Each structure stands twice: as structure tokens, then as C-alpha cells.
Amino acid sequence: MTTVAPERPFAEPRPAPGTQRSKLIRNIVLYAIMIAVAAVFLMPLLWMLSTSLKPKSQWFSQTIDWIPRTVTLANYERILGNPSTPIGRWFVNSLIVASLVTLLTLIVDSLAAYAYARMEFPGRRTIFALLLATLFLPGMMFLVPNFITVANLGWLNNFAGVIVPALAGVFGVFFLRQFFNGIPRELEEAAHIDGASALQTFAQVALPLAKPALATLAVITFLASWNDFLWPLLVLKDRQLQTLPPGLRTLQGAYTSEYGQMMAGATIAAIPVLVIYVALQRYIVRSVATTGLAGR
Amino acid sequence: MATTVQPRETSAPAVSRRRRLNITPYLFILPHLLVFAVFVGYPFFNGLYISFLQYDYLRPNNTQFIGLQNYTNLFTPGSVQYQVYWSSLGNTVEFVLYSVPFLIVIPLGLALLLNTRIRGSNVFRAIYFAPWALSGAVVALLWWWIFQSQGGLINYYLASWGVTPPRWLSTMPWAWVAIVVCTVWWTSGFNMIILLAALQDIPDYVYEAAAIDGATGVQSFWRITLPLLRPVLIFIVITSIIASFNLFIQPFIMTGGGPAQPGGGGATEPVMVRIYREGFERNLQGSAAAMSFVTALIMIAFSYANFRIFRERT
Numbered sequence: 001m002t003t004v005a006p007e008r009p010f011a012e013p014r015p016a017p018g019t020q021r022s023k024l025i026r027n028i029v030l031y032a033i034m035i036a037v038a039a040v041f042l043m044p045l046l047w048m049l050s051t052s053l054k055p056k057s058q059w060f061s062q063t064i065d066w067i068p069r070t071v072t073l074a075n076y077e078r079i080l081g082n083p084s085t086p087i088g089r090w091f092v093n094s095l096i097v098a099s100l101v102t103l104l105t106l107i108v109d110s111l112a113a114y115a116y117a118r119m120e121f122p123g124r125r126t127i128f129a130l131l132l133a134t135l136f137l138p139g140m141m142f143l144v145p146n147f148i149t150v151a152n153l154g155w156l157n158n159f160a161g162v163i164v165p166a167l168a169g170v171f172g173v174f175f176l177r178q179f180f181n182g183i184p185r186e187l188e189e190a191a192h193i194d195g196a197s198a199l200q201t202f203a204q205v206a207l208p209l210a211k212p213a214l215a216t217l218a219v220i221t222f223l224a225s226w227n228d229f230l231w232p233l234l235v236l237k238d239r240q241l242q243t244l245p246p247g248l249r250t251l252q253g254a255y256t257s258e259y260g261q262m263m264a265g266a267t268i269a270a271i272p273v274l275v276i277y278v279a280l281q282r283y284i285v286r287s288v289a290t291t292g293l294a295g296r
Numbered sequence: 297m298a299t300t301v302q303p304r305e306t307s308a309p310a311v312s313r314r315r316r317l318n319i320t321p322y323l324f325i326l327p328h329l330l331v332f333a334v335f336v337g338y339p340f341f342n343g344l345y346i347s348f349l350q351y352d353y354l355r356p357n358n359t360q361f362i363g364l365q366n367y368t369n370l371f372t373p374g375s376v377q378y379q380v381y382w383s384s385l386g387n388t389v390e391f392v393l394y395s396v397p398f399l400i401v402i403p404l405g406l407a408l409l410l411n412t413r414i415r416g417s418n419v420f421r422a423i424y425f426a427p428w429a430l431s432g433a434v435v436a437l438l439w440w441w442i443f444q445s446q447g448g449l450i451n452y453y454l455a456s457w458g459v460t461p462p463r464w465l466s467t468m469p470w471a472w473v474a475i476v477v478c479t480v481w482w483t484s485g486f487n488m489i490i491l492l493a494a495l496q497d498i499p500d501y502v503y504e505a506a507a508i509d510g511a512t513g514v515q516s517f518w519r520i521t522l523p524l525l526r527p528v529l530i531f532i533v534i535t536s537i538i539a540s541f542n543l544f545i546q547p548f549i550m551t552g553g554g555p556a557q558p559g560g561g562g563a564t565e566p567v568m569v570r571i572y573r574e575g576f577e578r579n580l581q582g583s584a585a586a587m588s589f590v591t592a593l594i595m596i597a598f599s600y601a602n603f604r605i606f607r608e609r610t
Contacts, residue, residue, distance in 0.1 A: 145339035
């Protein structure tokens with residue numbers, strides 16, 4: 001002990017006899033709890049996948065088979081082949097809408113955020129305070145009037161009716177402005193002295209520095225758009241133009257008690273999200289964690 | 297003093313700034329501000345205006361200015377709107393009361409579990425948080441299937457244990473149980489991540505000092521962890537109440553707002569579903585706009601009260 005002590009100024013108290021064993025027991029108990037909880041979180045997803053791969057005869061069987069006794073893709077083939085539930089089309093629609101919303105949000109929000117963070121102009125504080133104030137307004141206040149606006153613009157059954165209103169949000173502007181405020185100005189000032197225009201400085205100096213914040217915003221914007229239900233349900237009534245979440249509602253109506261088909265649809269809608277989640281989880285976690293800490 | 301401070305240097309930029317207003321910043325904010333004005337600014341006032349109309353977008357010729365009629369309907373006992381609106385608002389408050397305690401306690405438990413920093417806890421964190429990334433439509437459809445009376449997973453196990461299973465989605469109070477279980481599974485991870493970040497912010501030496509003073513694990517939880525978490529706990533209680541107040545898709549897909557009540561409306565129909573139905577199934581958009589404004593006022597009053605209380609205490 002004495003030879004180790006100088007290297008560790010805050011040496012732990014001498015372990016009591018049996019500590020090693022009690023620590024082992026503690027770890028075993030912790031793992032048991034964590035695995036049990038993980039099972040609770042994963043089993044519904046497993047059940048979704050399992051149901052989607054079962055033939056109809058096994059949906060209501062006398063025993064619960066977590067692993068299907070016979071694996072079949074019939075449910076997927078059935079919904080993919082049915083012209084009244086064009087789920088392949090819906091998948092492409094969701095992909096187009098979510099990608100465009102993400103791309104345009106990044107462009108529009110980063111431009112605005114940069115100006116609010118770095119530029120002095122008359123009205124800056126007032127406009128920004130106005131944006132801030134609307135964060136406290138509940139979203140459904142805008143449901144009816146925005147629907148009427150979109151209808152008057154002729155954007156019902158048009159992707160523009162879903163994409164453009166999604167760009168009005170203020171969260172991304174705040175989020176990126178915070179980030180721009182946190183990075184040093186020196187590089188931008190140097191670029192300015194070298195004769196770069198404001199747009200060049202923004203695009204070539206500030207944006208590359210903001211990559212982690214842009215990635216975070218991109219991930220959560222894409223997920224929110226991909227998962228959105230109510231607004232696309234209202235705007236995209238044409239079956240060929242629906243996105244996946246309202247499409248699942250259509251499936252629920254079209255296949256009464258055909259649970260295999262519905263779970264196949266749910267799986268198709270869930271898989272891209274889960275892939276993105278597994279790959280980019282740290283960005284999502286970071287954005288949520290900062291949301292909470294900002295509340296203090 | 298002022299005269300000695302080289303006047304030319306301070307006034308020169310001011311003059312040039314005044315001479316040509318730099319429009320560059322406005323060009324930067326213009327795209328966002330334009331969309332914001334059309335889809336957040338304008339509808340705020342337009343919504344208020346529509347709430348004074350009898351309005352159906354499918355039949356624009358029938359539009360009529362009816363003053364406060366849409367609002368008086370909401371406050372006249374006996375009117376259709378009165379019955380279904382206040383019933384749905386009551387349902388929403390019920391759901392808030394049932395769901396929020398679970399949405400605080402369970403995430404707190406999970407966060408404490410993960411904060412033991414045992415090897416592999418990042419993997420478990422990812423698993424517990426995963427449902428939050430899914431669409432509400434996927435989650436609600438999945439739990440709708442799990443809670444089915446015929447072939448549903450839950451009733452299968454209940455029956456095999458000799459319990460007579462209820463008809464979850466069409467009887468009370470079981471429909472609320474199903475909706476709360478679905479919600480807790482879907483959104484617990486969100487509060488868990490926030491609480492975990494706050495727990496990891498508590499420095500180790502606080503616990504070490506307590507341990508040296510002979511505090512047990514339970515004592516340090518009540519005396520150190522909880523008091524230090526208080527601001528974050530208040531934050532997630534408020535945000536969870538607001539999120540639960542916005543309940544929509546779980547009853548929309550799982551119960552359709554039912555079971556029906558004798559007085560009208562459904563026993564699990566929340567206020568958001570009611571507004572949607574008023575505006576887009578009955579096509580009474582003026583009335584729906586009035587309902588949204590009254591609901592929004594209630595929510596804003598609640599948020600403001602919280603803000604005041606929160607501010608006074610810290």
C-alpha cells in the first residue's frame with residue numbers, strides 16, 4: 001500500500017475483507033436487472049418482427065412462438081404487391097420528404113443562426129426575441145390556420161405542403177446559434193481581412209467548424225420528419241403520395257385483423273430509423289442531453 | 297474627458313454605417329424569417345380570425361362571421377361542443393396524472409442503474425432509449441396488436457397464468473393502462489438520457505466525502521443525489537406534463553378515443569384528437585380553431601405558472 005500511495009493522492013480506503021466478493025455479487029445483480037429491463041424494451045420489437053414473418057395460421061396459435069415455426073415473407077409480398085397499400089411508394093415518399101426537409105432545414109437555419117450569432121443589424125434583438133417567444137406556443141394552435149394556408153396555396157397533395165411548413169421551426173436556429181456563439185471568431189476575422197465576403201466566410205470558415213452541430217441537427221430533423229404523423233395525414237390525402245406513418249394508419253384500416261401485414265408495414269417503417277439510430281446514436285443522445293441541461 | 301478621446305475614430309464608422317444600411321444580415325435571415333412569417337406568425341392571427349367564423353374549407357361560400365359563437369358554444373352546458381370538448385380535456389388531464397409519475401420514476405431508476413458505470417452500460421443505454429426514435433404510428437400500432445383480446449401477447453400470458461384477461465382497448469380503466477404502458481415504453485428513454493447527463497454531472501468527490509462520513513448508499517441518494525437533481529427533475533416534470541398534454545397518436549390508433557361514453561365523446565379521447573375531429577372530420581374549422589385557442593390559453597397559463605414558481609424557488 002505504502003509504495004502505491006504517493007501516486008494516488010486520493011487513495012481509496014483499505015478494502016474491507018470480502019469486498020471483492022461483494023463487488024462481484026453487486027455486479028451480477030446489476031447485470032441481471034439491466035438485462036431484464038433490456039428484454040422488456042426489446043421484446044415488443046422482436047414480437048413485431050416475429051409476427052411479420054409468420055404465416056396467417058400462426059398469428060393466433062395456441063402457443064406463443066417468439067421465433068416463427070415457419071418463416072415467410074408472404075406478408076411483405078402481400079402489402080408490397082397490393083396497389084391500394086403502395087408501401088414501396090410510401091417508403092420513397094418518406095425518404096424524399098425527410099431528406100429535403102433535412103437539407104433545407106440545415107441551409108435555412110444555419111444561414112439565419114449565423115446572422116443572429118455574428119452580425120450586428122437593426123432589429124436583431126427584437127426579431128430574435130419574437131422567435132424565442134413562439135417556442136412557448138403549443139403546436140396545435142397552428143393546425144387549422146396552416147391547413148387553410150396550405151390549401152389556399154394549392155399545396156394539398158403536394159410534397160411542398162409538408163416540406164415548407166417544416167422549415168418554419170425555430171429550434172434549429174437556436175441550436176446552431178448557440179453553437180456559433182461558442183466557437184472563436186478569430187478565423188472568421190482573418191478571412192474577413194483577407195477580403196472574403198460574408199457568404200464566403202460563412203460557407204468556408206464557419207460551416208466546417210459547425211459540423212458536429214449540423215450533424216446533430218440533421219439526425220434529429222430527419223427522424224422527426226420521417227416519423228411525423230398528423231401533418232402529412234392532413235396534407236397528403238392521395239394514397240400514392242402518403243408517407244409511411246399515415247400509411248400505417250391506412251394499413252390498419254385496409255387489413256382488418258391481418259396482423260402479419262400490419263406488422264410487416266410497421267417493420268418497414270421502423271428499420272431505417274433503427275439503422276440511423278444505431279449508427280448515429282451519439283448525436284441523438286447529445287442533443288437530448290443538452291436539451292435537459294439547458295433547462296437548468 | 298470626452299473631448300480628448302479622438303473623436304474622429306469613433307464617429308467615422310458610425311457615419312459610414314448609417315450611410316449604407318448593410319443588407320447582408322437580412323439576406324441571411326430572410327429564408328427562415330419568410331417561412332416563419334407565413335407558417336408561425338400569420339397563422340397566429342389568422343387562427344384567431346377563423347375562430348370567429350363559421351368556416352368549412354370545402355364549402356367556402358358558406359363562410360359566415362359569427363362573432364364569439366364558437367367560444368360561447370364551448371361554455372354553454374348542453375351544446376355538443378361543450379360536452380365533447382370538456383370531456384376530452386378531462387381525459388387529457390387524467391392521462392397526465394396517470395402517465396407523468398411513471399415517466400419520472402422509471403427513467404430515474406434507469407438512469408441510476410446506468411450511472412453505476414458498469415462495463416457495457418452504454419449498450420444498455422442505447423437499448424432503453426431506442427423506442428424513442430420510432431414513429432408514434434409504429435409504436436401505437438405495435439402495442440395495439442400486443443393488447444388485442446384475440447391473439448394479443450399480453451392476454452396470452454395472462455390466460456396461461458390463469459388470470460381472466462380484460463378487453464384492454466375497449467373497457468375502462470384498462471384502455472388507459474394500455475395507453476400508459478405504450479407511452480412509458482416509447483418515451484421513458486428521453487427523460488432517462490436527460491437524468492443520466494445530470495447524474496454524471498455530480499462530481500464523484502461529493503459521494504466520496506459522504507462515504508468517508510459514513511453515509512450509506514440510500515442516504516447519499518436522498519441527501520445528495522435528489523437535492524442536486526432537483527432543477528433537472530423540475531424541468532422534466534414540466535416538459536413531461538406538456539408532452540402528455542399533447543397526447544394524440546396512442547389513443548388515435550389504439551382505441552380510436554373509445555370506449556364511447558353515454559354523455560357523448562370517448563373515454564380515452566384526448567383534447568388533441570377532439571380538435572382534429574372537430575376540424576377535419578366534422579369540418580367545423582372555425583369551432584376547431586376556437587377549441588385550439590382555449591386549449592392553448594390553458595397550456596400557456598400552466599407554463600407561465602410553472603415558470604413563475606420555478607423562478608421563485610431558484
